[in-house]
Amino acid sequence: MPPIRDKFTIHSKAVVCQDVELKGDITIGAADSGSSEGTIVHPKATIFAIAGPIVIGAGCIIEEGAIIVNRRKEVMRIGDDNLFEIGCRVESPSIGNFNTISARARIHHTVRISSYCVIGAACLVVPAEDEILDEYTVIYGPAAERRTWSGRGKVQEADLRRKHADYLKEMLPKFNRLRRGDGT
Amino acid sequence: MSPVVSTSLGEPPFFLYCNHCRWDSAEVGITFEKPTGLAAQLQKFEDSAPESLEFERLKEHFEPFLRASSSSSALPTTSSHHHTNPITAAASSALARDIPGVSKYNPLSRSRVGRDKSGRHDIPEYKARVDISAAGGLGSGGGEANAEFLRHLETVEEVASLEQRWVGSWVSSLHTSDLKSMRIPLQSKKSKRCPSCRHILIKPEQKAQSVRYKIKLVAANYLPAISVSLPHVQAAMEMMKRSTALNKSTATTMTMDEQSVAAGALIAGKTYSFHLAFTNPLYDPIQVRLKKAQVMPTLGTDSDAEKARRPAFQVNLPSTAFPIAAFAEAWEYEDDDEDMFGLDDDEMGADGLGRHQRDGRGKMRTVGVLEKRANVTVVGGEVILTKEARGSVKFNMLVSYTYRSDDPEPAEAELGTPSRTHRQPEMKNFSFYTVVDLGRIAPREESRADSEI
Numbered sequence: 001m002p003p004i005r006d007k008f009t010i011h012s013k014a015v016v017c018q019d020v021e022l023k024g025d026i027t028i029g030a031a032d033s034g035s036s037e038g039t040i041v042h043p044k045a046t047i048f049a050i051a052g053p054i055v056i057g058a059g060c061i062i063e064e065g066a067i068i069v070n071r072r073k074e075v076m077r078i079g080d081d082n083l084f085e086i087g088c089r090v091e092s093p094s095i096g097n098f099n100t101i102s103a104r105a106r107i108h109h110t111v112r113i114s115s116y117c118v119i120g121a122a123c124l125v126v127p128a129e130d131e132i133l134d135e136y137t138v139i140y141g142p143a144a145e146r147r148t149w150s151g152r153g154k155v156q157e158a159d160l161r162r163k164h165a166d167y168l169k170e171m172l173p174k175f176n177r178l179r180r181g182d183g184t
Numbered sequence: 185m186s187p188v189v190s191t192s193l194g195e196p197p198f199f200l201y202c203n204h205c206r207w208d209s210a211e212v213g214i215t216f217e218k219p220t221g222l223a224a225q226l227q228k229f230e231d232s233a234p235e236s237l238e239f240e241r242l243k244e245h246f247e248p249f250l251r252a253s254s255s256s257s258a259l260p261t262t263s264s265h266h267h268t269n270p271i272t273a274a275a276s277s278a279l280a281r282d283i284p285g286v287s288k289y290n291p292l293s294r295s296r297v298g299r300d301k302s303g304r305h306d307i308p309e310y311k312a313r314v315d316i317s318a319a320g321g322l323g324s325g326g327g328e329a330n331a332e333f334l335r336h337l338e339t340v341e342e343v344a345s346l347e348q349r350w351v352g353s354w355v356s357s358l359h360t361s362d363l364k365s366m367r368i369p370l371q372s373k374k375s376k377r378c379p380s381c382r383h384i385l386i387k388p389e390q391k392a393q394s395v396r397y398k399i400k401l402v403a404a405n406y407l408p409a410i411s412v413s414l415p416h417v418q419a420a421m422e423m424m425k426r427s428t429a430l431n432k433s434t435a436t437t438m439t440m441d442e443q444s445v446a447a448g449a450l451i452a453g454k455t456y457s458f459h460l461a462f463t464n465p466l467y468d469p470i471q472v473r474l475k476k477a478q479v480m481p482t483l484g485t486d487s488d489a490e491k492a493r494r495p496a497f498q499v500n501l502p503s504t505a506f507p508i509a510a511f512a513e514a515w516e517y518e519d520d521d522e523d524m525f526g527l528d529d530d531e532m533g534a535d536g537l538g539r540h541q542r543d544g545r546g547k548m549r550t551v552g553v554l555e556k557r558a559n560v561t562v563v564g565g566e567v568i569l570t571k572e573a574r575g576s577v578k579f580n581m582l583v584s585y586t587y588r589s590d591d592p593e594p595a596e597a598e599l600g601t602p603s604r605t606h607r608q609p610e611m612k613n614f615s616f617y618t619v620v621d622l623g624r625i626a627p628r629e630e631s632r633a634d635s636e637i
Contacts, residue, residue: 118206140205145341149206152199 004050010180011058013038015169017045018177024049024070028056036080040168042066043176045084052076057097059165060084071109079115081161088119096135098158116154120144200365212364235354238312243271245310250274330358373397408472408508408585409463412620416456449626453571457551457564458622464508464559470587473505474563477580477617496573496625500566501581502552508561567622577622584615 004024010016011029020041026049029039036059041047044064047054052073057080062068065087070076072093079097084090087104096115101107105119108126113133119125120140125133133139136149172178197215201208209215216225230236247270254273337343344360351366373388378401386397450456464470476499555562567577588609 120204138206147205147207147341150208150211152208152210153201153206 008179011038014040014058015172016041016179017043017172018179019043020179021046021048022179023047025053026056027053029058037165038169040165040172042168042172049076054078057082059161061161061165061168066090081158081165083161083164085121098154098161116149116151118149209365212362214364233354235352238354241312242310243274246274246278250277253277333358405465407465407614407616408470408583409465410583410618410620411461411463412622413459413461414450414456414622415459450567450569450577450623452569452573452625452627455566455568456622457566459554459562459564460620461560461562462508464561465511466587467510467512468587468589469507469510470585471505471507472561472583472585474501474503475582475584476501477582496570496575497577497579498568499579500551500568502563502565504552506553506561506563507556509556509559511559514558569625573625574627576624578619580617581620582615582617584613586611586613588612 006023007025008022009027014029015038016028020043026047028041036057039056039058039060039062041062042064045062046065046067046069047056047062048067048069050069050071052070052075054068054070054076056062056068056078059081060078060083062084063086066084067089068076068078068084069089069091070093071091074093076093078095079099081097082095082099082101084101085103085105088101089106090101091109092107092111092113093109094112096113096117098115099113099117099119101119102121102123104122106124106126107113107119110127110130111125111133112131113119114135114137116136117133118138118140120138122142123139123144125139125144134148136151137146138149139146196217197210198217198219199208199210199215214226214229216222218225250270250273254277334343342360343358344356344363348360348363349356349358356362373395375387375397376385377383378385384400387400389396389398460474462472551564551566553561554564569577589612
């Protein structure tokens with residue numbers, strides 16, 4: 001197993017706290033991505049690019065205790081404006097835009113998430129074989145039942161996400177040290 | 185499911201939305217024109233529900249007969265109260281109807297049996313609004329339609345579960361996509377009253393959102409307040425203060441708290457006296473009597489049999505009743521005037537204000553009333569610790585007090601309550617249990633080292 005070489009590329013507008021565990025080849029915040037601004041990574045988040053690199057888009061919010069792990073050689077791509085709530089664990093190789101992964105949810109590496117999905121709190125998305133979640137899928141309840149969102153109210157959700165990110169961008173640097181640029 | 189309104193756009197149509205699973209009521213066709221007054225907007229959905237329509241039909245069907253029967257059955261035989269509401273009148277006469285095979289309930293007289301039968305002959309057969317045999321196609325509980333649906337199921341989530349369906353009073357469709365949102369019944373907050381005198385004790389706040397209650401009748405305003413003190417602790421603290429004031433240079437490693445704990449710890453095998461100060465909140469003087477409840481063994485790990493046989497300590501309480509003066513303003517106390525101004529500020533406790541029980545040579549008696557001052561009476565008790573005593577010294581005490589209430593009844597409101605008219609001097613008795621905790625017992629070996637400081 002080759003040693004993990006750390007290479008962090010953090011966009012200038014991204015807010016990444018010092019206390020974040022980063023390992024491997026990680027890119028946070030796309031260069032220019034239109035309406036979304038920088039990604040926000042709370043302290044005590046964990047992003048491990050063990051076997052392959054991780055690329056995270058713009059406008060994402062990764063909260064405390066979230067664990068994003070890539071154990072596969074291929075690139076793990078996370079899109080824009082996703083919310084990874086506290087304590088979630090994500091190993092999915094591909095995630096689209098505007099998803100919400102709620103607290104303590106677990107997503108296996110066999111699932112590929114498209115856009116506008118909502119994984120409810122404490123849900124385990126661990127299918128036995130490879131699967132792609134359709135857009136607008138909502139997984140909820142202790143048995144991880146699924147249903148499809150009609151998409152109504154998504155403008156309000158996007159608005160809320162944006163406001164959330166803006167607020168954090170303003171408040172987090174006041175109380176946490178930030179990690180900037182390339183680390184070793 | 186809370187109604188979340190799209191306020192950022194603020195445009196109709198509004199609908200109900202669930203944050204957890206992202207269901208919205210537009211999927212079942214419920215939308216609102218404005219975000220307020222949802223009940224009114226839902227009214228037309230509720231009125232067109234199958235159960236309401238059925239009920240309306242039933243009412244129309246039975247109305248002529250109800251009117252006929254309620255007018256024909258004479259007053260002394262029907263139920264004792266007149267119903268003004270035709271629905272309840274219908275209900276009560278329907279309940280009283282003759283049912284074959286069931287014996288009649290005759291609360292009043294037996295002559296009813298024959299009389300009412302004549303009015304019941306000509307009710308035509310009631311036809312339900314929807315014929316049950318044809319109901320299948322409409323999704324309201326028919327057999328064939330449901331079977332077809334089940335045959336073509338793709339996932340089990342398409343079928344509404346029993347818990348989701350049995351809330352309604354009518355048969356509803358099996359499809360999950362047809363489920364409507366449920367109303368949650370209102371909950372009420374109740375105030376609590378005393379069972380005997382009906383005084384309100386606690387009352388909920390007016391705000392619907394808060395769960396708090398306000399205490400309207402505080403027991404502390406009626407019960408004597410008790411505070412416990414150990415005179416040897418206070419004496420030891422005084423000594424400590426004086427000694428540290430004198431020897432400021434010698435740095436002691438212990439903090440003040442530790443020192444006080446060490447000085448005041450109850451050492452096994454010794455006998456200590458304690459003071460109970462009773463404060464009377466009432467405007468009448470009270471007579472208090474104390475009684476020990478069961479002896480409390482405090483041995484931690486011993487078995488129960490041993491606990492019963494070897495109580496760790498023994499408590500002596502004054503057994504006679506002692507009076508406590510009424511609560512009054514400071515200037516109203518006549519008795520202690522000379523004493524208050526005569527004495528200087530001596531050490532607290534022993535030579536303070538008030539009268540004391542003293543034996544011949546001035547030595548303080550330990551068990552009994554020690555001091556009476558304003559509306560506070562201090563009584564002393566004694567606790568004898570055995571050598572094997574451990575744990576904390578706690579005992580149950582029954583406090584009963586009685587007083588003669590001079591207050592006149594509110595009905596005969598008489599001004600000038602201080603006047604001792606003794607119109608209705610009732611003796612009121614109250615009693616309550618309380619736990620007195622005197623502190624922890626320190627075993628003998630430890631304390632000896634500490635007391636040398």
